[in-house]
Amino acid sequence: MAADKKGRHIKGTKKQLPDGWITGAFRYAIFPTDEQKQCLEMAFGCERKVYNEYVAGLYDHLEAVGFSGGFLTYRVPNYTTITQRYDFLDRSTDSFVYNDAKIRFQAAIKKYNETYGTRPLHYKKSVQKKMKAGYVPSLQDVKGLPKFHSKKQGGFSYTTNQTNGNIRIEPRDGATFLRIPKFPEGIPVRLHRELPADGLVKKVTLKREGTRYLASISVDYPFEKAPLKETVLAANMTALDYSQSGLYVDSDGKKAGYPRFHELIGKRQRRLNKSLARMKERAMKDENGQPVYSKNYRQTVVHYQKTMAKAANQRNDFLHKRSHQITNDYDAIVVEDLDLTNLAQCLKLGKKLHDNGFGMFRGMLKYKAERKGKHYIVADRFFPSSKLCSACGHKKERLRLSERTYACESCHAELDRDHNAALNLKNYGIHALLDTGFLADPVSN
Template sequence: MAFRERLSVVQAYRFALDLTARQERVVLAHAGAARVAHNWALARVKAVMDQRAAERTYGIDEAGLTPTQGWSLPALRRAWNQAKSDVAPWWAECSKEAFNTGLDALENWSDSRTGKRAGRRVGFPRFKSRRRSTPSVRFTTGAIRVEPDRRHVVLPRLGRLKLHESARKLARRLEAGTARIVSATVRRDGGRWYVSFTCAVQRTQGMPACPDATVGVDLGVTHLAVLSTGEVEPNPRHLDAAARRMRRLARRAARRVGPDRRTGRRASKRWERASARLGRAHARVAHLRRDGLHKLTTRLTREYGTLVVEDLNVAGMLANRRLARRIADAGFAELRRQLAYKTGWNGGRLVVADRWYPSSKTCSGCGAVKTKLALSDRTYTCTTCGLVLDRDVNAARNLAALAATVAGSGPETRNGRGADRKTPLAGPVAVKRQPGTATAGKTGTVPPQGRTSNHELTYAS
């Protein structure tokens, strides 16, 4: 039996909590402490920046300016320790991790600006409101563990908290020594409290059921995903299904006496209950959407060795007011994010086609490219070879054929048609198939979609 490679990944395990009234008050106090520390640090940094800018207008040289306030967590922590007795005389009632949670958020903007933080640029931090901000607190040190009964967790200063569900998946890894808890975050989402454990996990490298098979995935609104094999994944449209109830809950909340910041009016209890019901309805839609995407991406990455998707301009698509709600409900970005890391877990490869690759306009039979193709044309008809095929299936087949022109074995490979504008390519450039180059006896150049035999698969012993 062949041994598979072990991967070191960072994985989060999220569990719902069943807190008592006293425990909820303690957690809210810690989240409030994080918010106070964040607002204090942001005000201090902005005051120093404004002071230095004013001093420059007075003609003071750089050496004589007010000393800068560092954005790093150690620098902010030193400043907080000097001022916490005056700013928060109650600081001893909360864990130090609560204040670190608020101070650490400011470092993200500094790291993003200097290039230390990967991903999209982080905007300049804002002050957090008690009513509008999401209560959250993170623990990185102290007693963080899962109890042997797998129904309780222990966190610093919060003590023993009951879980709404079993933590057996995480407990098994902790007992086997293949996972180590790095941090734990308690957060309120949709009226319910959750705890998320960020863990360093040793995962066994998986292998797809069809390691040599390639599938193109065309995302859309009518159907969530259309595969090059002809399989259609329907769009559940969870938001549309819950729209009627959410409208009724929103009208009910609008009739209640809500808060007014201008007059200092506080919200009524009836408004708070109505708003909580509306929040739970939104959370339910988000949970259903996330669950469906996880099931779809897990099935695809465990079955196919290579998946090809498009680099969709979701932000531009949301500008279409007629389709924005349905596009946002589909969750294209979340689907691609899950495919990216799950292909690495399961030993597959994700190829991302360039944003300007004409997958819908290209004939999957002969390679001819139409000049125009209206969105209302749901059937693709090729005037060169006479191919008549569903528009989405044709696009998915073109995406699958594109994978054959890309070299590389990484979990995510970027690909394109050689466009020289707008979208920079981070990987090898694919040459677009010319018309009339279809292989004899095959439909276009789509790789075979069949399964491999069982004796070709290797399993970890």
């Protein structure tokens, strides 16, 4: 639904924010009671079950039609066709749980069509290696198709939407409570920062990370962006070249110094995975042949989830602080348009790419620069930043990934490969600002 200039909803229209309004997410820690935790866990499980039923239905459909690549033309059924088959789903705490599963499934299909719809059927590289040894791949091995959600890997969340003021913050008896559908008594929340006074709450995503429960509140609110910088000095520009080991190297030769949080917990993660695998192998089986997990197994799963959540939170904290610092210090930021999806498929480089989160970092830089009136420039994907000499402009036709020092064949300049690429990206940004009239001091190179 849209809202008028006074913030009132206009029914029957699609969401369209008034001028000067933005959508922001505010994340808070919540402290549900034991009874509320049980209701939340049931909702998380129901959402995961419905989503997995959607995925199973998709695979059955693709097998029936003999899917061999191209666009997915699957008609997503209504979630009531799934809830009617399982009695325990009817006792869910909130009907938006099922609707959220359908929305996420539709988003997964849309992502596949946008990324792989025009490409031939392709399997993961790890699967391609197995195929050489005689392995017969299945639809679950196809790259990009929606995958089943695992209870071990997390994904304990669901989203509920605002309807007639059923989501709100209420102070009561010296505490603060979050009122959401099916929780009329409210869930205690730690409101470490106030929501915008003129904001409109649109939806709330409830999530569990290990033993912590969190609520992410989406709010539409008026926000006055800083005017775009009309003049930019070359000295107030920076360019960031992606670095596998340290996130980035800027045009001044400085490295981000990313601690690689996931690698720090790698040993602990492997130890927990081994413990879970042993307990799963030794678990007793029920009449259907399914393992009956012990209390120790469930506790180890929670420990595993807490370990992974901590690394993710540390990474997000680092990226937010570094992007905030860069957008404060510089008036223009230049980054390269890397195809991170293909880069992540490399078995040697993909793990580091997922660890440092360069894609998230670029997104943070973009929206923070826009709000602060700074210029965010993305170099063309085919701009040869690594092959050009930043001193004389000579292009080296062949440059292996193992060559970490750029040695120019023309002017014999030698410097770090990533630093040289960052300097070329800065020159790219200088010429881009020069063409648009924002550069205050044009330079010759």
